[in-house]
Amino acid sequence: MPIHQGGCLCGATRYRTETDPQFSFTCYCRDCQHVSGGGHAPQVAFPRESVTVEGPLKVFHGLSDKGNALEFGFCGDCGAPLTKTTEMAPKLVFVYAGSLDDPALFTAPKQVFESSRQPWDR
DSSP states (O other), X not given: OXXXXXXXXXXXXXXXXXXXXXXXXXXXXXXXXXXXXXXXXXXXXXXXXXXXXXXXXXXXXXXXXXXXXXXXXXXXXXXXXEEEEETTSTTEEEEEGGGBSSGGGOOSOEEEOXXXXXXXXX
16 A cells, blocks of 8 residues: 655654545645745645544634635644645545655646736746
């Protein structure tokens, strides 16, 4: 079985899954711009039930522009963004590609919410 892991900047919060990614995507929505501090957020989707998190995880509950519930998971110590869930895909958890121990899992990404893409992020 494959084992994929990742974690935060300080190492206090780690996640793990024993399944392969469902898909990868680059999101340009304003929420992802705020979370990443940049123009987009590269993410990898895994089945929600397969992902375990250890360590302090702080969750921010928000709403998308269309009113869908979102949960953003950050390390409770260093604040690094790690996970996102949405009611639009309740069986998935999205991990930020940069938090993966092997970011090469982020392959063939679909691009979403390009209408919010910043002109400087090309």
